[in-house]
Amino acid sequence: MSLVILKKNDLNQFVDSLLEDYRVGGPVAKNGGYAFEALEEAADMRLEYPTTILPPKKFLLPVRETLFEFHDAQSGVVKAPEPAIPTVIFGMHTCDVHAVQLLDQVFSSGYADGKYLKQRRQTLIVSLECLSPCDEHSFCKSMGTLTADEGYDLHLVDLGDAYAVDVKTDGGRELIERAKVAPATEADIQRLNAVLSEKWPRFPYRLDFDISDLPSLLNISMKSPLWEELGERCLACAACTNVCPTCFCFDVHDEIDLNLTSGRRVRSWDSCQLDEFATVAGGHNFRRSQALRQRHRFMRKGRYILEAHKFLGCVGCGRCARACLVDITPVNVFNELHRQKELGGHA
Ligand code: SF4
Numbered sequence: 001m002s003l004v005i006l007k008k009n010d011l012n013q014f015v016d017s018l019l020e021d022y023r024v025g026g027p028v029a030k031n032g033g034y035a036f037e038a039l040e041e042a043a044d045m046r047l048e049y050p051t052t053i054l055p056p057k058k059f060l061l062p063v064r065e066t067l068f069e070f071h072d073a074q075s076g077v078v079k080a081p082e083p084a085i086p087t088v089i090f091g092m093h094t095c096d097v098h099a100v101q102l103l104d105q106v107f108s109s110g111y112a113d114g115k116y117l118k119q120r121r122q123t124l125i126v127s128l129e130c131l132s133p134c135d136e137h138s139f140c141k142s143m144g145t146l147t148a149d150e151g152y153d154l155h156l157v158d159l160g161d162a163y164a165v166d167v168k169t170d171g172g173r174e175l176i177e178r179a180k181v182a183p184a185t186e187a188d189i190q191r192l193n194a195v196l197s198e199k200w201p202r203f204p205y206r207l208d209f210d211i212s213d214l215p216s217l218l219n220i221s222m223k224s225p226l227w228e229e230l231g232e233r234c235l236a237c238a239a240c241t242n243v244c245p246t247c248f249c250f251d252v253h254d255e256i257d258l259n260l261t262s263g264r265r266v267r268s269w270d271s272c273q274l275d276e277f278a279t280v281a282g283g284h285n286f287r288r289s290q291a292l293r294q295r296h297r298f299m300r301k302g303r304y305i306l307e308a309h310k311f312l313g314c315v316g317c318g319r320c321a322r323a324c325l326v327d328i329t330p331v332n333v334f335n336e337l338h339r340q341k342e343l344g345g346h347a
């Protein structure tokens with residue numbers, strides 16, 4: 001829609017004005033790292049953060065949320081869930097923007113998820129261009145998520161003493177009206193182009209093959225011996241899926257109060273890496289070994305989700321690699337499968 005310039009000195013005033021009407025989620029320093037939290041004041045936000053442990057998806061799909069409450073088992077009185085909270089997620093990196101686009105697709109297709117979609121419609125995204133890799137685990141360039149041209153309402157690019165702000169949507173325009181901004185000049189646009197072109201060489205390609213080959217690589221890798229090796233190493237701790245911005249599996253259970261007449265239906269994140277995840281009636285487990293569970297995880301990331309939703313299930317954020325205690329990482333797994341294929345293995 002338009003490009004405007006927001007001086008860094010005016011950023012906190014902008015964010016504080018948002019806080020008057022919105023829950024604003026932003027990156028803050030926490031426990032020696034960074035986390036997306038609901039801000040109390042703009043000064044707490046740290047836009048220079050490399051990455052966060054948990055992704056910002058928790059504002060759309062909370063770790064645990066009540067779907068509804070019931071108060072009388074006999075008459076079946078049911079209380080509707082809390083209404084959606086008007087929210088701005090501020091400072092989201094482009095890998096996470098791509099991840100939210102996938103979540104939007106997943107939760108709006110098939111049996112549309114009303115709870116997610118209500119919150120999503122009340123959520124605006126202010127994203128931030130990454131100008132250098134988070135760390136050695138990032139592989140966003142290989143996954144095509146190093147930048148984004150949609151999926152946000154406002155997008156910030158750091159120009160040094162100011163941000164270039166791409167105003168993408170009507171919602172973004174309403175937000176930026178609260179800020180002291182100036183239209184971008186020709187000199188600003190030249191500075192923006194220079195910043196964007198200088199960033200690309202800083203990011204390495206970390207996959208040894210083109211990402212468009214990933215689905216077919218996985219397709220011929222069902223019988224790879226790598227899965228057994230990963231299964232023996234994996235601790236089944238579920239850290240990898242818990243930190244992943246694209247994992248969307250959840251569990252639903254009822255909690256009954258001690259009075260036995262009231263309670264609530266709760267949804268919470270679940271993980272395909274837990275052995276009970278695929279246990280069904282009769283105690284049968286259709287993914288009975290950790291090797292099968294690891295294979296399923298990587299097939300989802302590079303193939304199954306693409307086939308179902310037209311988006312790859314991995315955005316290359318590297319969070320799972322940072323979280324894994326036994327160094328099971330998507331880059332190593334995909335590159336090893338590629339190496340095996342080049343050697344003519346695992347038909
Ligand atoms: S699989 Fe790992 S690298 Fe890929 S999106 Fe999930 S956490 Fe990020």
Ligand code: SF4
Pocket residue numbers: 233234235236237238239240241273323324325326327328
């Ligand atoms: S974080 Fe590592 S050890 Fe834990 S479940 Fe995932 S792959 Fe296995």
